[in-house]
Amino acid sequence: MSNNSREAPELTAASGDGGGLSEKLLNLRRLQSKMERSPYDYMSELFDIQSEFNSSLQLFYQHAAIKILPIDRDLVNVASDPISLAENLAETASFLGRVAIYYPERFALNDFPSRLFHLLCNSCRQIPSNPRFKLAHALTLVFRSVCIDQSLSLFMELQTLGDEKLTKLASNHIFQSIWDIRPNQHRTRKLQTLMFNMLLEAKDAVAMRVLVILWKLYKREVWFDEKTANAICTASFHETLGIMTVALSSLLKNKEPMIENDKDHYDSDSGVDSPLNHLTDKQSFAERLFSRLQHFKEGSEVKMMMLKLIARVIGLHQLTLLDFYPFVRKYIQPHQPDIINLLPAVVQACHDKVPCDVVKPLLIQIVNQFVNDRSRPEAITIGLNAVREICIRMPMFCPFDSKAKATPKAYEGVDFATDVLGDELLTDHDEEDDNDQEDDQMTIDDESLGTES
Secondary structure, rough: OHHHHHHOOOOOOOOOOHHHHHHHHHHHHHHHHHHHHHHHHHHHHHHHHHHHHHHHHHHHHHHOOOOOOOOHHHHHHOOOOHHHHHHHHHHHHHHHHHHHHHOOOHHHHHHHHHHHHHHHHHHHHOOOHHHHHEEEEHHHHHHHHOOHHHHOOOHHHOOOOOOOHHHHHHHHHHHHHHOOOOOOHHHHHHHHHHHHHHHHHHHHHHHHHHHHHHHHHOOOOOOOHHHHHHHHHHHHOOHHHHHHHHHHHHHHHOOOOOOOOOOOOOOOOOOOOOHHHOOOOHEEEEEEEEHHHHOOOHHHHHHHHHHHHHHHHHHHHHOOOHHHHHHHHOOOOOOOOOOOHHHHHHOOOOOOOHHHHHHHHHHHHHHHHOOOOOOOHHHHHHHHHHHHHHHHEEEEHHOOOOOOOOOOHHHHHOOOOOOOOOHHHHHHHHHHHHHHHHHHHHHHHHHHHHOOO
16 A cells, blocks of 8 residues: 555653644544545554553553553653543544444454553543543444353443533443344343342342333333233332332332433333233232332321322233231221322222222222312312222122113113023012012002901
8 A cells, every 4th residue: 555545643642731732632533534434454554552551551550550561661741640541542542433333343443442441440430521421422433233142240330420411321232222123032031140239139229120121121012021010010119218218209200210310311102011911920029019018117108109009000911919908998098198199099009809898998998088068179079980980890880680671871882791690589588578569559458448348
Protein backbone atom coordinates (compact mmCIF):
# COMPACT_ATOMS: atom_id res chain seq x y z
CA MET A 1 0.00 0.00 0.00
CA SER A 2 1.39 3.47 -0.86
CA ASN A 3 2.64 5.67 1.97
CA ASN A 4 0.45 8.61 1.04
CA SER A 5 -2.66 6.53 1.64
CA ARG A 6 -1.58 5.52 5.17
CA GLU A 7 -1.16 8.69 7.17
CA ALA A 8 -0.72 7.51 10.74
CA PRO A 9 -2.48 9.87 13.15
CA GLU A 10 -0.81 11.25 16.24
CA LEU A 11 -1.78 8.94 19.11
CA THR A 12 -0.21 10.61 22.12
CA ALA A 13 -2.14 10.65 25.37
CA ALA A 14 -4.13 13.74 26.17
CA SER A 15 -2.32 16.20 28.40
CA GLY A 16 -5.44 17.11 30.28
CA ASP A 17 -6.32 20.28 28.39
CA GLY A 18 -9.48 20.40 26.30
CA GLY A 19 -7.59 21.23 23.12
CA GLY A 20 -5.38 18.16 23.33
CA LEU A 21 -8.35 15.85 23.87
CA SER A 22 -10.30 17.44 21.02
CA GLU A 23 -7.37 16.98 18.65
CA LYS A 24 -7.06 13.35 19.67
CA LEU A 25 -10.78 12.76 19.06
CA LEU A 26 -10.48 14.26 15.59
CA ASN A 27 -7.51 12.02 14.77
CA LEU A 28 -9.33 8.93 16.03
CA ARG A 29 -12.39 9.69 13.92
CA ARG A 30 -10.21 10.03 10.82
CA LEU A 31 -8.51 6.73 11.60
CA GLN A 32 -11.86 5.02 12.15
CA SER A 33 -13.11 6.05 8.72
CA LYS A 34 -9.93 4.60 7.17
CA MET A 35 -10.24 1.36 9.15
CA GLU A 36 -13.83 1.02 7.97
CA ARG A 37 -12.63 0.97 4.37
CA SER A 38 -9.57 -1.25 4.85
CA PRO A 39 -9.28 -2.51 8.44
CA TYR A 40 -6.33 -4.89 8.10
CA ASP A 41 -4.13 -2.20 6.55
CA TYR A 42 -4.21 -0.42 9.91
CA MET A 43 -3.39 -3.25 12.29
CA SER A 44 -0.24 -1.53 13.57
CA GLU A 45 -2.24 1.59 14.47
CA LEU A 46 -4.78 -0.61 16.22
CA PHE A 47 -2.08 -2.20 18.35
CA ASP A 48 -0.57 1.22 19.12
CA ILE A 49 -3.90 2.47 20.45
CA GLN A 50 -4.32 -0.68 22.53
CA SER A 51 -0.87 -0.08 23.96
CA GLU A 52 -1.86 3.47 24.82
CA PHE A 53 -5.01 2.22 26.54
CA ASN A 54 -2.98 -0.22 28.62
CA SER A 55 -0.50 2.48 29.65
CA SER A 56 -3.28 4.89 30.63
CA LEU A 57 -4.94 2.08 32.53
CA GLN A 58 -1.76 1.53 34.55
CA LEU A 59 -1.71 5.21 35.48
CA PHE A 60 -5.36 5.13 36.45
CA TYR A 61 -4.79 2.20 38.78
CA GLN A 62 -1.84 4.05 40.30
CA HIS A 63 -3.95 7.11 41.05
CA ALA A 64 -6.71 4.90 42.41
CA ALA A 65 -4.17 3.20 44.70
CA ILE A 66 -5.02 -0.19 43.25
CA LYS A 67 -1.43 -0.86 42.07
CA ILE A 68 -2.02 -4.20 40.43
CA LEU A 69 0.17 -3.56 37.40
CA PRO A 70 3.76 -2.31 37.03
CA ILE A 71 3.91 1.40 36.29
CA ASP A 72 5.75 2.86 33.30
CA ARG A 73 7.54 5.81 34.90
CA ASP A 74 7.88 7.54 31.53
CA LEU A 75 4.13 8.14 31.57
CA VAL A 76 3.92 9.70 35.04
CA ASN A 77 3.99 13.24 33.67
CA VAL A 78 1.41 12.50 30.99
CA ALA A 79 -2.24 12.98 31.91
CA SER A 80 -1.48 12.80 35.63
CA ASP A 81 -4.82 14.36 36.55
CA PRO A 82 -7.25 11.52 37.49
CA ILE A 83 -10.20 13.12 35.69
CA SER A 84 -8.15 13.62 32.53
CA LEU A 85 -6.93 10.05 32.83
CA ALA A 86 -10.50 8.77 33.01
CA GLU A 87 -11.52 10.85 30.01
CA ASN A 88 -8.51 9.65 28.03
CA LEU A 89 -9.27 6.03 28.93
CA ALA A 90 -12.89 6.49 27.94
CA GLU A 91 -12.11 8.02 24.52
CA THR A 92 -9.54 5.35 23.71
CA ALA A 93 -11.86 2.54 24.84
CA SER A 94 -14.75 4.09 22.93
CA PHE A 95 -12.66 4.08 19.75
CA LEU A 96 -11.60 0.45 20.21
CA GLY A 97 -15.22 -0.51 20.88
CA ARG A 98 -16.44 1.17 17.69
CA VAL A 99 -13.80 -0.44 15.45
CA ALA A 100 -14.18 -3.88 17.03
CA ILE A 101 -16.81 -4.75 14.43
CA TYR A 102 -14.15 -4.47 11.71
CA TYR A 103 -12.06 -7.14 13.42
CA PRO A 104 -14.28 -10.17 14.07
CA GLU A 105 -11.33 -12.29 15.17
CA ARG A 106 -11.00 -11.98 18.93
CA PHE A 107 -7.20 -12.00 18.81
CA ALA A 108 -7.16 -8.65 17.01
CA LEU A 109 -8.18 -6.83 20.21
CA ASN A 110 -5.94 -9.00 22.41
CA ASP A 111 -6.95 -8.62 26.07
CA PHE A 112 -8.68 -5.24 25.67
CA PRO A 113 -12.21 -6.58 26.41
CA SER A 114 -11.12 -8.33 29.62
CA ARG A 115 -9.10 -5.30 30.81
CA LEU A 116 -12.08 -3.02 30.18
CA PHE A 117 -14.39 -5.46 31.96
CA HIS A 118 -12.19 -5.62 35.06
CA LEU A 119 -11.75 -1.85 35.08
CA LEU A 120 -15.51 -1.36 35.38
CA CYS A 121 -15.91 -4.21 37.86
CA ASN A 122 -13.27 -2.77 40.18
CA SER A 123 -13.63 0.99 39.73
CA CYS A 124 -17.04 1.89 38.28
CA ARG A 125 -17.89 3.92 41.38
CA GLN A 126 -14.65 5.95 41.23
CA ILE A 127 -14.94 6.95 37.56
CA PRO A 128 -16.85 10.18 36.74
CA SER A 129 -20.25 9.77 35.10
CA ASN A 130 -19.46 10.78 31.51
CA PRO A 131 -16.30 8.66 30.98
CA ARG A 132 -17.94 5.79 32.88
CA PHE A 133 -20.82 5.77 30.41
CA LYS A 134 -18.39 5.72 27.47
CA LEU A 135 -16.44 2.84 28.99
CA ALA A 136 -19.66 0.87 29.60
CA HIS A 137 -20.85 1.57 26.07
CA ALA A 138 -17.52 0.35 24.68
CA LEU A 139 -17.92 -2.85 26.70
CA THR A 140 -21.37 -3.48 25.22
CA LEU A 141 -19.83 -3.17 21.75
CA VAL A 142 -17.00 -5.66 22.32
CA PHE A 143 -18.99 -8.09 24.47
CA ARG A 144 -22.32 -8.01 22.61
CA SER A 145 -24.43 -11.00 23.69
CA VAL A 146 -21.52 -13.43 23.61
CA CYS A 147 -20.41 -12.80 27.20
CA ILE A 148 -23.69 -11.86 28.89
CA ASP A 149 -23.34 -14.84 31.23
CA GLN A 150 -20.10 -13.43 32.65
CA SER A 151 -21.04 -9.75 32.50
CA LEU A 152 -24.61 -9.94 33.85
CA SER A 153 -23.61 -9.06 37.43
CA LEU A 154 -21.63 -6.03 36.25
CA PHE A 155 -24.44 -4.66 34.09
CA MET A 156 -26.85 -5.13 36.98
CA GLU A 157 -24.47 -3.25 39.27
CA LEU A 158 -24.13 -0.38 36.78
CA GLN A 159 -27.88 0.20 37.06
CA THR A 160 -27.58 0.98 40.77
CA LEU A 161 -25.27 4.00 40.50
CA GLY A 162 -28.03 6.60 40.17
CA ASP A 163 -27.05 7.47 36.58
CA GLU A 164 -30.20 7.46 34.44
CA LYS A 165 -28.37 7.30 31.11
CA LEU A 166 -26.12 4.46 32.29
CA THR A 167 -29.07 2.57 33.76
CA LYS A 168 -30.89 2.62 30.44
CA LEU A 169 -27.75 1.50 28.57
CA ALA A 170 -27.11 -1.45 30.92
CA SER A 171 -30.77 -2.49 31.04
CA ASN A 172 -31.13 -2.42 27.26
CA HIS A 173 -27.89 -4.37 26.84
CA ILE A 174 -29.14 -7.16 29.12
CA PHE A 175 -32.52 -7.26 27.39
CA GLN A 176 -31.02 -7.31 23.89
CA SER A 177 -28.46 -9.96 24.82
CA ILE A 178 -31.18 -12.23 26.24
CA TRP A 179 -33.27 -11.62 23.14
CA ASP A 180 -30.34 -12.61 20.90
CA ILE A 181 -29.63 -15.89 22.69
CA ARG A 182 -33.27 -16.98 23.18
CA PRO A 183 -33.02 -19.82 20.58
CA ASN A 184 -30.29 -21.36 22.73
CA GLN A 185 -32.36 -23.09 25.41
CA HIS A 186 -29.35 -24.19 27.44
CA ARG A 187 -27.97 -20.67 27.81
CA THR A 188 -31.44 -19.28 28.43
CA ARG A 189 -32.06 -21.69 31.31
CA LYS A 190 -28.64 -20.88 32.73
CA LEU A 191 -29.34 -17.14 32.63
CA GLN A 192 -32.79 -17.63 34.17
CA THR A 193 -31.32 -19.54 37.09
CA LEU A 194 -28.69 -16.85 37.56
CA MET A 195 -31.23 -14.02 37.56
CA PHE A 196 -33.71 -15.85 39.82
CA ASN A 197 -30.93 -16.40 42.37
CA MET A 198 -29.89 -12.75 42.14
CA LEU A 199 -33.46 -11.69 42.85
CA LEU A 200 -33.40 -13.58 46.13
CA GLU A 201 -29.77 -13.24 47.18
CA ALA A 202 -28.24 -10.08 45.68
CA LYS A 203 -28.09 -6.80 47.56
CA ASP A 204 -31.31 -4.82 47.53
CA ALA A 205 -30.50 -2.33 44.75
CA VAL A 206 -29.44 -5.11 42.39
CA ALA A 207 -32.41 -7.32 43.31
CA MET A 208 -34.75 -4.44 42.48
CA ARG A 209 -33.21 -4.05 39.03
CA VAL A 210 -33.47 -7.81 38.46
CA LEU A 211 -37.20 -7.63 39.25
CA VAL A 212 -37.66 -4.75 36.79
CA ILE A 213 -35.89 -6.63 33.99
CA LEU A 214 -37.77 -9.89 34.68
CA TRP A 215 -41.04 -7.99 34.30
CA LYS A 216 -39.77 -6.42 31.07
CA LEU A 217 -38.82 -9.84 29.67
CA TYR A 218 -42.17 -11.30 30.71
CA LYS A 219 -44.39 -8.51 29.37
CA ARG A 220 -42.60 -8.51 26.01
CA GLU A 221 -42.97 -12.32 25.90
CA VAL A 222 -39.23 -12.97 25.68
CA TRP A 223 -39.34 -15.08 28.85
CA PHE A 224 -43.06 -15.83 28.88
CA ASP A 225 -43.01 -19.05 30.88
CA GLU A 226 -44.00 -20.49 34.26
CA LYS A 227 -40.49 -20.21 35.70
CA THR A 228 -40.31 -16.47 35.08
CA ALA A 229 -43.90 -15.90 36.22
CA ASN A 230 -43.28 -17.76 39.47
CA ALA A 231 -40.02 -15.89 40.08
CA ILE A 232 -41.88 -12.58 39.73
CA CYS A 233 -44.59 -13.77 42.13
CA THR A 234 -42.00 -15.01 44.63
CA ALA A 235 -40.71 -11.45 45.00
CA SER A 236 -43.89 -10.84 47.05
CA PHE A 237 -42.12 -12.62 49.91
CA HIS A 238 -38.85 -10.69 49.66
CA GLU A 239 -37.32 -9.82 53.01
CA THR A 240 -36.76 -6.19 51.97
CA LEU A 241 -39.92 -4.13 52.36
CA GLY A 242 -39.21 -1.93 49.34
CA ILE A 243 -38.83 -4.85 46.94
CA MET A 244 -41.83 -6.62 48.44
CA THR A 245 -43.98 -3.50 48.03
CA VAL A 246 -42.95 -3.03 44.39
CA ALA A 247 -43.65 -6.71 43.71
CA LEU A 248 -47.14 -6.56 45.28
CA SER A 249 -48.06 -3.35 43.48
CA SER A 250 -46.89 -4.66 40.09
CA LEU A 251 -48.84 -7.90 40.44
CA LEU A 252 -52.02 -6.05 41.40
CA LYS A 253 -51.69 -3.71 38.41
CA ASN A 254 -50.19 -6.35 36.07
CA LYS A 255 -47.68 -3.72 34.96
CA GLU A 256 -43.92 -3.39 35.02
CA PRO A 257 -42.53 -1.78 38.18
CA MET A 258 -41.95 1.95 38.02
CA ILE A 259 -39.06 2.88 40.28
CA GLU A 260 -37.12 6.07 40.86
CA ASN A 261 -34.99 7.32 37.94
CA ASP A 262 -36.42 4.63 35.67
CA LYS A 263 -37.47 6.33 32.44
CA ASP A 264 -37.39 3.16 30.34
CA HIS A 265 -40.84 2.13 31.55
CA TYR A 266 -43.32 0.18 29.46
CA ASP A 267 -46.60 1.56 30.81
CA SER A 268 -49.12 0.41 28.20
CA ASP A 269 -51.35 -2.63 28.59
CA SER A 270 -49.87 -5.36 26.42
CA GLY A 271 -52.74 -7.77 27.09
CA VAL A 272 -50.32 -10.36 28.47
CA ASP A 273 -51.70 -12.60 31.22
CA SER A 274 -50.73 -11.75 34.76
CA PRO A 275 -47.94 -13.88 36.26
CA LEU A 276 -50.57 -14.91 38.83
CA ASN A 277 -52.28 -16.97 36.12
CA HIS A 278 -49.21 -19.17 35.86
CA LEU A 279 -48.55 -19.93 39.52
CA THR A 280 -47.36 -23.50 39.89
CA ASP A 281 -48.58 -24.02 43.48
CA LYS A 282 -51.47 -21.59 43.87
CA GLN A 283 -52.67 -22.87 47.24
CA SER A 284 -49.21 -22.71 48.77
CA PHE A 285 -48.69 -19.17 47.46
CA ALA A 286 -51.97 -17.95 48.99
CA GLU A 287 -51.36 -19.70 52.32
CA ARG A 288 -47.80 -18.42 52.58
CA LEU A 289 -48.77 -14.82 51.82
CA PHE A 290 -51.72 -15.02 54.23
CA SER A 291 -49.45 -16.34 56.98
CA ARG A 292 -47.13 -13.39 56.44
CA LEU A 293 -50.08 -10.99 56.44
CA GLN A 294 -51.25 -12.29 59.83
CA HIS A 295 -47.90 -11.39 61.41
CA PHE A 296 -47.11 -8.29 59.36
CA LYS A 297 -46.40 -5.13 61.37
CA GLU A 298 -44.84 -2.75 58.85
CA GLY A 299 -47.70 -0.57 57.60
CA SER A 300 -51.38 -0.53 56.68
CA GLU A 301 -50.84 0.30 52.99
CA VAL A 302 -48.69 -2.78 52.42
CA LYS A 303 -51.12 -4.92 54.44
CA MET A 304 -53.96 -3.81 52.17
CA MET A 305 -51.93 -4.77 49.09
CA MET A 306 -51.22 -8.18 50.58
CA LEU A 307 -54.89 -8.67 51.43
CA LYS A 308 -56.04 -7.69 47.94
CA LEU A 309 -53.48 -9.94 46.28
CA ILE A 310 -54.52 -12.93 48.40
CA ALA A 311 -58.16 -12.30 47.53
CA ARG A 312 -57.32 -12.10 43.83
CA VAL A 313 -55.40 -15.39 43.88
CA ILE A 314 -58.24 -17.11 45.77
CA GLY A 315 -60.81 -15.94 43.24
CA LEU A 316 -58.63 -16.47 40.19
CA HIS A 317 -57.88 -20.10 41.04
CA GLN A 318 -61.03 -20.95 43.07
CA LEU A 319 -58.96 -21.72 46.17
CA THR A 320 -60.22 -22.57 49.66
CA LEU A 321 -58.63 -20.53 52.44
CA LEU A 322 -61.28 -20.53 55.15
CA ASP A 323 -59.38 -18.44 57.72
CA PHE A 324 -59.17 -15.56 55.27
CA TYR A 325 -62.85 -14.54 55.56
CA PRO A 326 -63.05 -14.03 59.36
CA PHE A 327 -59.67 -12.26 59.20
CA VAL A 328 -60.79 -9.77 56.57
CA ARG A 329 -64.04 -8.96 58.40
CA LYS A 330 -62.32 -6.52 60.75
CA TYR A 331 -61.27 -4.39 57.78
CA ILE A 332 -64.84 -4.04 56.46
CA GLN A 333 -65.48 -0.55 57.86
CA PRO A 334 -66.67 2.59 56.02
CA HIS A 335 -63.72 4.58 57.41
CA GLN A 336 -61.14 1.96 56.31
CA PRO A 337 -58.60 3.53 53.90
CA ASP A 338 -58.99 2.31 50.31
CA ILE A 339 -62.28 0.59 51.19
CA ILE A 340 -63.56 1.30 47.66
CA ASN A 341 -60.87 -1.02 46.27
CA LEU A 342 -60.84 -3.40 49.23
CA LEU A 343 -64.49 -4.47 48.94
CA PRO A 344 -64.23 -5.54 45.27
CA ALA A 345 -61.11 -7.50 46.20
CA VAL A 346 -62.96 -9.28 49.00
CA VAL A 347 -65.79 -10.06 46.61
CA GLN A 348 -63.25 -11.71 44.30
CA ALA A 349 -62.43 -14.18 47.06
CA CYS A 350 -66.05 -15.39 47.19
CA HIS A 351 -66.89 -18.31 44.94
CA ASP A 352 -69.22 -21.30 44.99
CA LYS A 353 -66.58 -23.69 46.38
CA VAL A 354 -66.43 -21.75 49.66
CA PRO A 355 -68.98 -22.95 52.28
CA CYS A 356 -71.79 -20.42 52.68
CA ASP A 357 -71.57 -20.46 56.47
CA VAL A 358 -67.98 -19.20 56.20
CA VAL A 359 -68.91 -16.21 54.05
CA LYS A 360 -72.25 -15.44 55.73
CA PRO A 361 -70.72 -13.48 58.66
CA LEU A 362 -68.76 -11.43 56.13
CA LEU A 363 -71.94 -10.69 54.21
CA ILE A 364 -73.70 -9.65 57.44
CA GLN A 365 -70.73 -7.41 58.31
CA ILE A 366 -71.04 -5.62 54.96
CA VAL A 367 -74.78 -5.09 55.44
CA ASN A 368 -74.42 -3.87 59.03
CA GLN A 369 -71.60 -1.47 58.23
CA PHE A 370 -72.79 -0.07 54.92
CA VAL A 371 -76.50 -0.71 54.40
CA ASN A 372 -78.25 1.03 57.29
CA ASP A 373 -80.14 4.25 57.99
CA ARG A 374 -77.00 5.93 59.37
CA SER A 375 -74.90 5.33 56.26
CA ARG A 376 -74.27 7.89 53.57
CA PRO A 377 -75.83 7.19 50.17
CA GLU A 378 -72.48 6.40 48.56
CA ALA A 379 -71.66 3.92 51.35
CA ILE A 380 -75.02 2.22 50.89
CA THR A 381 -74.35 1.93 47.16
CA ILE A 382 -70.94 0.38 47.78
CA GLY A 383 -72.42 -2.08 50.26
CA LEU A 384 -75.33 -3.11 48.06
CA ASN A 385 -73.03 -3.64 45.09
CA ALA A 386 -70.79 -5.87 47.19
CA VAL A 387 -73.75 -7.91 48.46
CA ARG A 388 -75.14 -8.30 44.95
CA GLU A 389 -71.78 -9.48 43.56
CA ILE A 390 -71.29 -11.99 46.37
CA CYS A 391 -74.76 -13.42 45.75
CA ILE A 392 -74.00 -13.75 42.05
CA ARG A 393 -70.82 -15.64 42.84
CA MET A 394 -72.46 -17.75 45.55
CA PRO A 395 -76.09 -18.34 44.51
CA MET A 396 -76.91 -20.52 47.54
CA PHE A 397 -77.32 -17.31 49.59
CA CYS A 398 -80.51 -16.62 47.73
CA PRO A 399 -82.35 -19.89 46.91
CA PHE A 400 -85.32 -19.58 44.63
CA ASP A 401 -88.04 -21.79 43.13
CA SER A 402 -86.25 -24.41 41.02
CA LYS A 403 -89.37 -24.77 38.83
CA ALA A 404 -89.44 -21.09 37.88
CA LYS A 405 -89.32 -20.62 34.14
CA ALA A 406 -87.19 -17.48 34.24
CA THR A 407 -83.86 -17.15 36.00
CA PRO A 408 -83.49 -13.90 37.94
CA LYS A 409 -81.27 -11.45 36.11
CA ALA A 410 -78.72 -11.43 38.92
CA TYR A 411 -78.06 -15.13 38.33
CA GLU A 412 -77.66 -15.05 34.58
CA GLY A 413 -74.49 -16.81 33.56
CA VAL A 414 -74.33 -18.89 36.76
CA ASP A 415 -74.27 -22.66 36.22
CA PHE A 416 -76.64 -24.66 38.39
CA ALA A 417 -76.35 -28.39 38.96
CA THR A 418 -79.16 -30.41 37.34
CA ASP A 419 -77.99 -33.93 38.09
CA VAL A 420 -77.90 -33.96 41.89
CA LEU A 421 -78.31 -37.48 43.27
CA GLY A 422 -81.70 -37.91 44.99
CA ASP A 423 -83.24 -34.71 43.69
CA GLU A 424 -86.32 -36.70 42.59
CA LEU A 425 -87.20 -37.19 46.27
CA LEU A 426 -87.38 -33.44 46.70
CA THR A 427 -89.57 -33.23 43.59
CA ASP A 428 -91.90 -35.96 44.90
CA HIS A 429 -92.11 -34.23 48.24
CA ASP A 430 -92.95 -30.92 46.57
CA GLU A 431 -95.69 -32.61 44.50
CA GLU A 432 -97.21 -34.20 47.65
CA ASP A 433 -97.23 -30.81 49.34
CA ASP A 434 -98.93 -29.31 46.29
CA ASN A 435 -101.57 -32.11 46.26
CA ASP A 436 -102.22 -31.65 49.98
CA GLN A 437 -102.69 -27.95 49.44
CA GLU A 438 -105.13 -28.64 46.56
CA ASP A 439 -107.12 -31.11 48.73
CA ASP A 440 -107.30 -28.59 51.54
CA GLN A 441 -108.45 -25.94 49.13
CA MET A 442 -111.19 -28.24 47.70
CA THR A 443 -112.41 -29.01 51.22
CA ILE A 444 -112.61 -25.34 52.02
CA ASP A 445 -114.48 -24.66 48.79
CA ASP A 446 -116.98 -27.51 49.52
CA GLU A 447 -117.63 -26.19 52.98
CA SER A 448 -118.14 -22.74 51.54
CA LEU A 449 -120.64 -24.07 49.02
CA GLY A 450 -122.51 -26.03 51.70
CA THR A 451 -122.86 -22.97 53.83
CA GLU A 452 -124.23 -20.97 50.93
CA SER A 453 -126.81 -23.62 50.12
